Amino acid sequence: MKEMLKLNKLVIGYASSKKDAKALMPPISVSMNSGDLVALTGPNGAGKTTLFRALSSNILPLGGEIFIDQQNMRKLHAREKSALLSIVLTDRIGDQYMKVSDVVASGRYPYVGIWARLNKLDRQIIDQSLHLAGIEALAARTLQSLSDGERQKVMIAKALAQDTPLILMDEPAAFLDYPSKIALIRLLKTLSSEHNKTILFSSHDLDMIISNVDKIWLMAPQKPMISGIPEDLLASGKMNDYFGIPYQLAHTVFDYAGLSSPKNNSVCVHGVGEDYNWLRHALRRKGYAVSETKGDIVLRIADGKYILSDKQVISKFDTLEKLTNEIDKYF
Amino acid sequence: MLALIVAFACTNQHDSKKFKILDEANLMRYASGVRIAKVDQGYLLQLKLPWSQSVQEQELFLLWPDSLSVPSKFNQLTVIKTPVNKLITLSSTQWSPLLKLGMTDRILGISEAGYVLDSTMRRLLVQGKVAEVAKNGQIDFEKLVSTEAELVLYSPDPMGIPETLKRTGINLLPWPDYMENSPLGRAEWLRVLGYLTGEQAATDRWFDLVAAEYNQLKNLVDKQSLPKPTIIAEKAFNGQWYIPGGRSYLAKIFEDAGADYIWKDEPSNGSIPLDIETIIAKGSEATFWRISHASKSDYSYAQLLQENELYGSFTAFQNRKVILCNTLKNGYFERSQYEPNVVLADFIHILHPDLLTDHQVVYHELLMPDNE
Amino acid sequence: MNNLHKRVVISLLLLLLAGLFMLLLNLFFGSVTIHPKEVISAFLGHSADIAESRRIILYEFRFPQAIVAIVAGAGLAVAGLLMQTLFRNPLADPSILGISSGASLGVALALFLAGSFSGQAAVNMGWFTSIGLSMAAFAGALMVLFFLLMISGRIKHVVTLLIIGIMIAYLTGSLTGLLRYYSQKEDIQAFVIWGMGTFSGVGSAQLPFFTGAIMLGLFVSILLSKSLNMILLGDRYAQNLGLNIKFQTRLILLLAGYLTAIITAYAGPIAFIGLAVPHIARNLFKTSDHRILIPASMLSGAVLALFCNLIARLPGLDGNLPINSITSLIGAPFVIWVMLRQNKQSILES
Incomplete structure (x- = not known):
C-alpha cells in the first residue's frame, strides 16, 4: 500500500501577523493510502475548510509538512503541485458562455503550452474523464444550463482530466438531492476502487459517509484530529464525542450500504448489541455477506476486543480497522 | 543707424539663434507681449510671453518680403513671408480690424461662426468666402488645411494646439493679445496685423488716434x-x-x-x-x-x-x-x-x-x- | 471540434473585413470632401497627383486618426476584457480602478498648479500643449496604477481590490472636482475639452510610438490567454492548475493599466469601449475562451472605434463631435440589445 497523502505535525490556523498565529487544533499527523476514499467530517467551525485550503496550497500552514506521493509540498512549484493534487469546489464559476468541454479541458492546462493547444493524448484523457464522470452528453452544453449535480460532475471530470493521484473535494454533496448524492458517492467509490484515485472529501452527511468511505478524518474545534474507519469511531463513541450529540445510523433514510460491490465470501457473526451492529456494518460496507449461522470465518466481541477465529487460529484486534484489514487478507 | 538687433556673442553655434530686440529698437510702444524691430528689409517679431524666462526659438519670427530670399543668418528663425494674403484668424480680435481695414479677402477661416455679430463677417460666412474652421472649441483640421492658408493666428490653447496645428504644415503665429493688461497694449496688437499684412501705415494711423484719445x-x-x-x-x-x-x-x-x-x-x-x-x-x-x-x-x-x-x-x-x-x-x-x-x-x-x-x-x- | 474552429476563424476574418471596410470609410469621409479615387491614388503612392493640402489632410489627419481609433479601440477593449476577467465582474472596465480618473486628476492638477503659480490660466502659458496634457494624464494614471499594484500584494481577495479601486476613483474624482472649483475658467474649458476624448491628438510623427506601445501591450495580452482562462475558473481552481495568482493578478493589472494610461494620455478618457466591447465579443463568439475573446475584442473594439470616429466626423454633422459622447451613444443601446437578447435566450433554455 502506497502512502499517498501524509500530514506530519501539520498546524493549521490563521495568522494575522507572524507573531499572532492562532492554531485551530493540535498538530495533525495522519495519512491516507493510494486508492483510499476518505471523508473529512466534524461540526461546523472545526477547520475543514482551513485544512482544505492548506492542503491545496491556498494558505500556508503554520507549521509541519504536507507530503503528497512522498513529496514535500513546501518544496514544490505550483506547476508541480498541480500534477499531484486536483480540487473540486462548490463555488459557482464561469460566465454564461463557459462550456463543459472548456472546463474539463482546463484540467489539462498544467500539461500544455502557453497557447493551451491540446494534443491527441490530452483529448483522449478529456474524453475519458467525461466518460468516467458520465457526462459525455453534456460536453457541448454551457455550465450555466446544468443542474447542481451535473456541475459537480463537470468539476470532477476536470479533476480527472488533471490526472492527479490525489483529489480533494470540498463538500461535494452539499447542494445535491438524494439521487444525485447516490450517484456521486457511487462515482467516488468507483474512482477510488477501480481507478486508484485517492480521494479526500469533506462532508456533513454522516449517513452517506459512514456506509461508504474507507476512513473518516474526524475534527472538532480545538480537538486533535483522529483518523479511523467509521465503525471504530462510532463504536468507540468518538463520533458522539466530537459532534456533541449521539449518532444513530438512519437506515430508514437511505441504505447506502447497498452500494458496495458484493464479495462472494461470507462472515459469521454471533451476538447482539450496538457493538455487534457496527461490526456487521463495517463488514457489509466492505462487501462481505454477514451470516448468523455459517461463514468462512467467525467473529465475536469479548472484553472490548474483536476476536477472529477460523479453522486454525484465533486472533484478537483492538479496532475494527485492524480487524477488517486482517479479513481483507483472508480473501 | 546702429545695429538695432543684437546677436548674442556666439561662443557656441547653437546660441547664434538667440536674437534679442532691445528697447531702443522696439517699434511697439504699449504692448508688453510683442516686440517688433526693423531688420534689413524685413522685421523681426518677438513674442515675449510673460511667463517665459528665456528667449526661445519659437517665439522669434522673421517677417520677410515674399519677393526677396532670406539671408542665411536668419536660417534658424521661423520665416513669415509678407505681405500675408491668406490668413486664418481663430479669434475675433484678429479678424475684426482686418475687416475695418478693408482686407476681407485675406481672411480664409475663422472660429465659432455662431457667435459672430459683425454683419460683414456673417455675410462672408454665408457666401462661403470665409470658412468656419473651429467650432465648440474644437478645430476642424481638415477644413483648416483645405483653405490652403499661409498663416494661422491662434490663441495659445491647450487642446491639440500647437502640436496638432503644426501637422497642418501651415505657419503658425501665437496671438496672446488677451494677455496684455493695459488697454492700449491690447489695442496695439492691430499694429502687428499691419506688419503682417504690409499695411502698417494704416494701422499706425488708426492706433495713434486711439492712443491719443x-x-x-x-x-x-x-x-x-x-x-x-x-x-x-x-x-x-x-x-x-x-x-x-x-x-x-x-x-x-x-x-x-x-x-x-x-x-x-x-x-x-x-x-x-x-x-x-x-x-x-x-x-x-x-x-x-x-x-x-x-x-x-x-x-x-x-x-x-x-x-x-x-x-x-x-x-x-x-x-x-x-x-x-x-x-x-x-x-x-x-x-x-x-x-x-x-x-x-x-x-x-x-x-x-x-x-x-x-x-x-x-x-x-x-x-x-x-x-x- | 474542427467545425467550431473553422467558424471562429471565419468570424474573425469577417470582423477583420468589417474593420478594413470601416478603415476605408474613415479615409474616404471627412469634413472635407475628397474623392475616393484621390484617396486611393494617394495611398498607392501617386501622391504627386493630388494637391498638397489634400495630401496633408490624408497623411497627417485622416490616416493617423483612423489608426489611433483602431489601436485605441483594440487596446481599450482588451483592457476592459482583462478587468472583467480578473474581477469576474461584467461591469468592470478600464476606468473602474480609478486609472482613468487618475489621468483626469493628473490633467486637472497640472492645469491648476501651473495656473496658480503664475496667476495665469495655465492654458495661456504655452507649455500646456497637447503633449503636456498627455504627460500629465499619463503620470496621473501611473500614480493610481502603482498604488493599486502596491496594495494588491497585501490583499487576499480581488473583490477587496475592486472596492479599493472604486474608492480611489471616487477620491481622485472628488479631488478633480475640487481643483476645478478653484481653477480659472479657461482651464476648466481646457479640462472639459480634454474630457471629451479625441482620436486626432496623434500625428504621423507620434503615431509609430503610440501604435508600437499599444501593440506591445496587446501582444502580451495574447500571451496571457491561458492564464485568463484559468482565472475565469476562480482563484482557487486557477491556483490548483499551477497558476501563480498573485503574480498574474499584478501582471494583468499592470497590463490593463498600461494600456489605459497610454490611451487616456493620448486620446483622453474614452468611455464605454472597454466596458461594452468584451460583451459584444463574448456574444458574437459565444465563448469564454480568451484565446478567441482577445482577438475578437481587439477587432470588435477597432471596428466600433472606427465607426464612432466616422460618425463623429460625418460631413453633415459639421466638424468633430466629442468622441466620448458618440461611443456611449452608439454603444449603450447596443449593449442593452445584446443583454435583452441574451435574457430571452436563457429564459427559453430554462
Whole structure:
C-alpha cells in the first residue's frame, strides 16, 4: 500500500501577523493510502475548510509538512503541485458562455503550452474523464444550463482530466438531492476502487459517509484530529464525542450500504448489541455477506476486543480497522 | 543707424539663434507681449510671453518680403513671408480690424461662426468666402488645411494646439493679445496685423488716434481730482464668482476712469474665483457694479435678482447703479479691444455724470430701473 | 471540434473585413470632401497627383486618426476584457480602478498648479500643449496604477481590490472636482475639452510610438490567454492548475493599466469601449475562451472605434463631435440589445 497523502505535525490556523498565529487544533499527523476514499467530517467551525485550503496550497500552514506521493509540498512549484493534487469546489464559476468541454479541458492546462493547444493524448484523457464522470452528453452544453449535480460532475471530470493521484473535494454533496448524492458517492467509490484515485472529501452527511468511505478524518474545534474507519469511531463513541450529540445510523433514510460491490465470501457473526451492529456494518460496507449461522470465518466481541477465529487460529484486534484489514487478507 | 538687433556673442553655434530686440529698437510702444524691430528689409517679431524666462526659438519670427530670399543668418528663425494674403484668424480680435481695414479677402477661416455679430463677417460666412474652421472649441483640421492658408493666428490653447496645428504644415503665429493688461497694449496688437499684412501705415494711423484719445480722456479724469466711486465687477456663475484681478485689463480701465475698484490690490492679472459671501463682505457696499451678460434680449434688475436673491442686498443694486455690458448686443468681444478710448469714455460718462455729458455709450450702459 | 474552429476563424476574418471596410470609410469621409479615387491614388503612392493640402489632410489627419481609433479601440477593449476577467465582474472596465480618473486628476492638477503659480490660466502659458496634457494624464494614471499594484500584494481577495479601486476613483474624482472649483475658467474649458476624448491628438510623427506601445501591450495580452482562462475558473481552481495568482493578478493589472494610461494620455478618457466591447465579443463568439475573446475584442473594439470616429466626423454633422459622447451613444443601446437578447435566450433554455 502506497502512502499517498501524509500530514506530519501539520498546524493549521490563521495568522494575522507572524507573531499572532492562532492554531485551530493540535498538530495533525495522519495519512491516507493510494486508492483510499476518505471523508473529512466534524461540526461546523472545526477547520475543514482551513485544512482544505492548506492542503491545496491556498494558505500556508503554520507549521509541519504536507507530503503528497512522498513529496514535500513546501518544496514544490505550483506547476508541480498541480500534477499531484486536483480540487473540486462548490463555488459557482464561469460566465454564461463557459462550456463543459472548456472546463474539463482546463484540467489539462498544467500539461500544455502557453497557447493551451491540446494534443491527441490530452483529448483522449478529456474524453475519458467525461466518460468516467458520465457526462459525455453534456460536453457541448454551457455550465450555466446544468443542474447542481451535473456541475459537480463537470468539476470532477476536470479533476480527472488533471490526472492527479490525489483529489480533494470540498463538500461535494452539499447542494445535491438524494439521487444525485447516490450517484456521486457511487462515482467516488468507483474512482477510488477501480481507478486508484485517492480521494479526500469533506462532508456533513454522516449517513452517506459512514456506509461508504474507507476512513473518516474526524475534527472538532480545538480537538486533535483522529483518523479511523467509521465503525471504530462510532463504536468507540468518538463520533458522539466530537459532534456533541449521539449518532444513530438512519437506515430508514437511505441504505447506502447497498452500494458496495458484493464479495462472494461470507462472515459469521454471533451476538447482539450496538457493538455487534457496527461490526456487521463495517463488514457489509466492505462487501462481505454477514451470516448468523455459517461463514468462512467467525467473529465475536469479548472484553472490548474483536476476536477472529477460523479453522486454525484465533486472533484478537483492538479496532475494527485492524480487524477488517486482517479479513481483507483472508480473501 | 546702429545695429538695432543684437546677436548674442556666439561662443557656441547653437546660441547664434538667440536674437534679442532691445528697447531702443522696439517699434511697439504699449504692448508688453510683442516686440517688433526693423531688420534689413524685413522685421523681426518677438513674442515675449510673460511667463517665459528665456528667449526661445519659437517665439522669434522673421517677417520677410515674399519677393526677396532670406539671408542665411536668419536660417534658424521661423520665416513669415509678407505681405500675408491668406490668413486664418481663430479669434475675433484678429479678424475684426482686418475687416475695418478693408482686407476681407485675406481672411480664409475663422472660429465659432455662431457667435459672430459683425454683419460683414456673417455675410462672408454665408457666401462661403470665409470658412468656419473651429467650432465648440474644437478645430476642424481638415477644413483648416483645405483653405490652403499661409498663416494661422491662434490663441495659445491647450487642446491639440500647437502640436496638432503644426501637422497642418501651415505657419503658425501665437496671438496672446488677451494677455496684455493695459488697454492700449491690447489695442496695439492691430499694429502687428499691419506688419503682417504690409499695411502698417494704416494701422499706425488708426492706433495713434486711439492712443491719443485714450490718453486725453485719462488726463481729463486725472486733472479733475474727482471723488472716486467704488466699483465691483462680474457676478456668480454656477456658484463661482470670478472677480477680475487687480492687474487685469478691466481693473486698469476702472483706474483710468477714476473708479476705486474694490479688488485693485489683488495681485492677479487673471480672474480669481471667490465665493459669494466673501464678495458680500467686501464689496456689497460698492457704489457701482459692472456686469457682463450675453443675451439677445434686454436685461433687468428683476432678472438679476432672480439669478440670486443675495444680489438684492448690494448697494449698487438697491440704488440702481448696475453697469451692464451685453456682449451679445454690442460686439464687445469683437471690437472693443481696438476702441479702448470708447470703453473708457463709457465708464467716465457713467461714473462721473458731470464729465463727457454728450458721450453716447457704446459698450456699457447704466442698467435702467425696471418699469413696474 | 474542427467545425467550431473553422467558424471562429471565419468570424474573425469577417470582423477583420468589417474593420478594413470601416478603415476605408474613415479615409474616404471627412469634413472635407475628397474623392475616393484621390484617396486611393494617394495611398498607392501617386501622391504627386493630388494637391498638397489634400495630401496633408490624408497623411497627417485622416490616416493617423483612423489608426489611433483602431489601436485605441483594440487596446481599450482588451483592457476592459482583462478587468472583467480578473474581477469576474461584467461591469468592470478600464476606468473602474480609478486609472482613468487618475489621468483626469493628473490633467486637472497640472492645469491648476501651473495656473496658480503664475496667476495665469495655465492654458495661456504655452507649455500646456497637447503633449503636456498627455504627460500629465499619463503620470496621473501611473500614480493610481502603482498604488493599486502596491496594495494588491497585501490583499487576499480581488473583490477587496475592486472596492479599493472604486474608492480611489471616487477620491481622485472628488479631488478633480475640487481643483476645478478653484481653477480659472479657461482651464476648466481646457479640462472639459480634454474630457471629451479625441482620436486626432496623434500625428504621423507620434503615431509609430503610440501604435508600437499599444501593440506591445496587446501582444502580451495574447500571451496571457491561458492564464485568463484559468482565472475565469476562480482563484482557487486557477491556483490548483499551477497558476501563480498573485503574480498574474499584478501582471494583468499592470497590463490593463498600461494600456489605459497610454490611451487616456493620448486620446483622453474614452468611455464605454472597454466596458461594452468584451460583451459584444463574448456574444458574437459565444465563448469564454480568451484565446478567441482577445482577438475578437481587439477587432470588435477597432471596428466600433472606427465607426464612432466616422460618425463623429460625418460631413453633415459639421466638424468633430466629442468622441466620448458618440461611443456611449452608439454603444449603450447596443449593449442593452445584446443583454435583452441574451435574457430571452436563457429564459427559453430554462
